[in-house]
Amino acid sequence: xxxxxxxxxxxxxxxxxxxxxxxxxxxxxxxxxxxxxxxxxxxxxxxxxxxxxxxxxxxxxxxxxxxxxxxxxxxxxxxxxxxxxxxxxxxxxxxxxxxxxxxxxxxxxxxxxxxxxxxxxxxxxxxxxxxxxxxxxxxxxxxxxxxxxxxxxxxxxxxxxxxxxxxxxxxxxxxxxxxxxxxxxxxxxxxxxxxxxxxxxxxxxxxxxxxxxxxxxxxxxxxxxxxxxxxxxxxxxxxxxxxxxxxxxxxxxxxxxxxxxxxxxxxxxx
Amino acid sequence: xxxxxxxxxxxxxxxxxxxxxxxxxxxxxxxxxxxxxxxxxxxxxxxxxxxxxxxxxxxxxxxxxxxxxxxxxxxxxxxxxxxxxxxxxxxxxxxxxxxxxxxxxxxxxxxxxxxxxxxxxxxxxxxxxxxxxxxxxxxxxxxxxxxxxxxxxxxxxxxxxxxxxxxxxxxxxxxxxxxxxxxxxxxxxxxxxxxxxxxxxxxxxxxxxxxxxxxxxxxxxxxxxxxxxxxxxxxxxxxxxxxxxxxxxxxxxxxxxxxxxxxxxxxxxx
Numbered sequence: 015x016x017x018x019x020x021x022x023x024x025x026x027x028x029x030x031x032x033x034x035x036x037x038x039x040x041x042x043x044x045x046x047x048x049x050x051x052x053x054x055x056x057x058x059x060x061x062x063x064x065x066x067x068x069x070x071x072x073x074x075x076x077x078x079x080x081x082x083x084x085x086x087x088x089x090x091x092x093x094x095x096x097x098x099x100x101x102x103x104x105x106x107x108x109x110x111x112x113x114x115x116x117x118x119x120x121x122x123x124x125x126x127x128x129x130x131x132x133x134x135x136x137x138x139x140x141x142x143x144x145x146x147x148x149x150x151x152x153x154x155x156x157x158x159x160x161x162x163x164x165x166x167x168x169x170x171x172x173x174x175x176x177x178x179x180x181x182x183x184x185x186x187x188x189x190x191x192x193x194x195x196x197x198x199x200x201x202x203x204x205x206x207x208x209x210x211x212x213x214x215x216x217x218x219x220x221x222x223x224x225x226x227x228x229x230x231x232x233x234x235x236x237x238x239x240x241x242x243x244x245x246x247x248x249x250x251x252x253x254x255x256x257x258x259x260x261x262x263x264x265x266x267x268x269x270x271x272x273x274x275x276x277x278x279x280x281x282x283x284x
Numbered sequence: 285x286x287x288x289x290x291x292x293x294x295x296x297x298x299x300x301x302x303x304x305x306x307x308x309x310x311x312x313x314x315x316x317x318x319x320x321x322x323x324x325x326x327x328x329x330x331x332x333x334x335x336x337x338x339x340x341x342x343x344x345x346x347x348x349x350x351x352x353x354x355x356x357x358x359x360x361x362x363x364x365x366x367x368x369x370x371x372x373x374x375x376x377x378x379x380x381x382x383x384x385x386x387x388x389x390x391x392x393x394x395x396x397x398x399x400x401x402x403x404x405x406x407x408x409x410x411x412x413x414x415x416x417x418x419x420x421x422x423x424x425x426x427x428x429x430x431x432x433x434x435x436x437x438x439x440x441x442x443x444x445x446x447x448x449x450x451x452x453x454x455x456x457x458x459x460x461x462x463x464x465x466x467x468x469x470x471x472x473x474x475x476x477x478x479x480x481x482x483x484x485x486x487x488x489x490x491x492x493x494x495x496x497x498x499x500x501x502x503x504x505x506x507x508x509x510x511x512x513x514x515x516x517x518x519x520x521x522x523x524x525x526x527x528x529x530x531x532x533x534x535x536x537x538x539x540x541x542x543x544x545x546x547x548x549x550x551x552x553x554x
Contacts, residue, residue: 037386077382077389083397085355111379111406113433119347127353136381137314138408138428144514158408163383165410170458172444179439186438186453258551 015113015155017131018196020103021220025069026247027101031284032277033222034065035107036091037255038076040082042258044265053089054079057265059094061257064266065273066099073222077106092129103131105222105249106267109158110137117146119146129139133220134200137183141191151194158213159183162202162225180208181215188216198222203231203250211241213279218242220249227255227276233246237283245284252276287401287424288466289372291490294340295516297371301507301554302334302494302547305377305523307345307408310352312528313419316537322350327535329364331527334536335543337371341519343492345377352462373401375519379428381406387416395420404470404492407453411461417489421464424490429453429482431456432472432495447466451462452486458486468492471510473501473520480509488512490519497525507553515554521547 015023026271038054040047047053064071072095078244079088092104106128122251124133124147129177133155135147147155149206160170160180170180179184187197199216200235201209212221221240225231240248260268285293289404295301306454308324308459313345325384332342343367349358359476376398379391384498392419394403402424405417417425430440430450440450447455450471457467471479480493491510495501526546530538 029426050290052426065301075386076381077380077386077393080355081389081392081397099308104468108407109381110347111381111408111428112345116345116347119345119351122351123347127351136379136406136408138381139433140438140440142433144392144435145430158381161409161413163409163412165412165414168410169412169449169452172449172452174442174444174449179442179444182439182442204519209527219426231437 016152017103018197018220018280020131021070022246024102028067028070029281030068030070030195030272030277031248031280032069032248033073033105033245033251034061034069034073034211034273035062035224035251036254037253038078044261044263046263051082051084054082054084055090057122058091060266061269062091062095064270065099065256066102068270069102071103071105073105073107073251089128095223096129103135103154105129105154105156109134109136111139111143112244113139114142114146115261121146121150125153131156131199131228134158141186144191148194148196154196154198156198156200156222157187158184159187159199160201160205160208162204164233166202181211184212184215188219199223203236206232206235206239209236213240215284218247219248220230222249222251224251226250227252230242233279239279241284250280286422286466287373288490290371291340291402291424291519294372298337298340299551300338300340300517300547301516301520301550303318303341303375303519303521304331304339304341304516304526304543304545305494306331306342306525307527308348312470314531314533316533320380321352321354324352325356325360328361330536331539332361332365332542333368335526336372338540338543338547339372341373341375343375343377343521357390359398366399367429373424375404375424375426376400376406379404379406379410383409383412384412384416386548387412387413391416391420395423402468404428414461418464418466421466422464423466426468426470427453427457428493429457429480430471430475434502436472451481454482454485458489461523474505476509477506479506483510490517492519492521494521496510496520497522503549504553511554520550
């Protein structure tokens with residue numbers, strides 16, 4: 015099944031547009047696991063098992079693993095998701111970007127080594143830096159478009175001949191680049207007006223929306239601006255608010271409560 | 285010693301503007317090592333030892349290691365360079381780019397785990413995505429500006445209010461962003477006119493220039509366009525032409541011959 019199909023199935027099956035971000039920082043782990051780089055898999059797997067029926071996708075952020083020599087735990091985590099929760103796609107948040115021959119290696123990293131269903135990619139180097147990922151037509155390729163951070167405006171909001179740079183990226187992504195219909199875009203929840211503008215440009219393309227919760231994005235505004243005519247099209251990401259909802263042994267239960275609240279809050283505005 | 289200082293010392297000591305790129309692809313390894321993912325360190329260390337007195341920097345490309353679960357060999361390789369060839373800085377070519385909290389993890393990956401002296405970073409997400417690297421003032425932060433691939437023009441060559449996007453990146457990098465004088469830029473050898481334009485904007489800032497050799501960039505044009513008033517300022521990268529110069533047991537000797545020819549060809553135009 016392609017990434018696009020499994021995402022659509024997960025939207026329906028779990029009645030959810032919630033993407034659970036896995037950004038494991040052992041300094042924030044609950045008592046018993048706190049500070050333990052060797053327990054990252056255990057922590058994340060507990061979160062995954064507690065939230066899998068509430069999510070449309072999981073999004074591990076590779077930097078948190080790479081900083082701690084924990085690539086093996088990331089491999090095990092993605093295998094665990096595929097094994098225990100088939101049908102929930104995994105987006106490797108890596109924001110890779112390089113020329114063709116090197117991008118091919120990054121595609122092997124994401125899709126071969128880690129067995130991710132989709133990967134985030136930076137568009138700054140242009141079409142031939144994206145093509146090696148597109149060569150895997152069953153996989154999702156989610157390009158940075160309008161990011162949720164304050165500095166996102168430094169380049170992405172520049173006017174390029176009557177449109178903003180992020181709008182140009184959206185047009186390229188929805189046009190010539192999207193030969194197999196596998197591209198999605200990252201658009202931050204902190205900018206609902208831009209989510210709406212991107213939705214106008216890209217039709218039904220899936221949008222990965224970080225920035226609710228800790229980053230302050232508004233759920234109602236995000237859903238209203240970003241949903242498709244079929245009331246889907248969004249992967250609204252929450253990481254820290256879910257992962258660190260509890261500080262004790264019941265952290266997975268606490269994560270489940272917040273994940274359900276977030277899913278339901280999103281659904282109220284669909 | 286800071287990255288900037290050790291780079292300047294290596295320029296002088298080895299009379300060289302040559303950066304040796306380490307993009308190890310076991311399929312291209314010489315007889316005896318060919319296809320062996322477990323011999324990446326051995327291959328790269330032989331290249332390093334054969335070329336260290338001819339280079340101003342080494343640039344391992346992390347994707348080639350990550351695609352093969354060889355991060356441990358990359359750690360060992362950088363430790364080997366620091367141990368055997370102190371004074372030659374190591375640039376980790378990772379082209380990372382993410383928001384602050386995640387970028388901090390990538391900085392730990394590059395500077396803590398891998399002990400790199402500098403890292404390449406993608407500027408698309410703006411200033412706050414670059415700051416976590418700048419928080420290490422002794423390290424180099426080399427931003428993508430005008431990349432050597434054909435698709436580089438898709439975004440980088442767009443007009444943004446009377447200048448191109450890559451010129452804006454150069455102005456930001458040379459201005460407010462460069463609080464500790466540690467920023468460098470990637471400018472492809474395939475575009476000498478743009479190298480000259482970037483040099484005008486950024487003064488003496490170090491430029492990392494890929495694209496000679498396999499990618500077709502011209503050495504004379506690159507040096508003329510990019511050298512500073514003090515006949516330095518460049519890290520002209522060659523990877524494949526050096527790494528795969530020989531196909532037999534003498535591959536390191538063959539690499540040394542090509543590295544010396546390349547260094548000398550560069551020096552003829554300084």
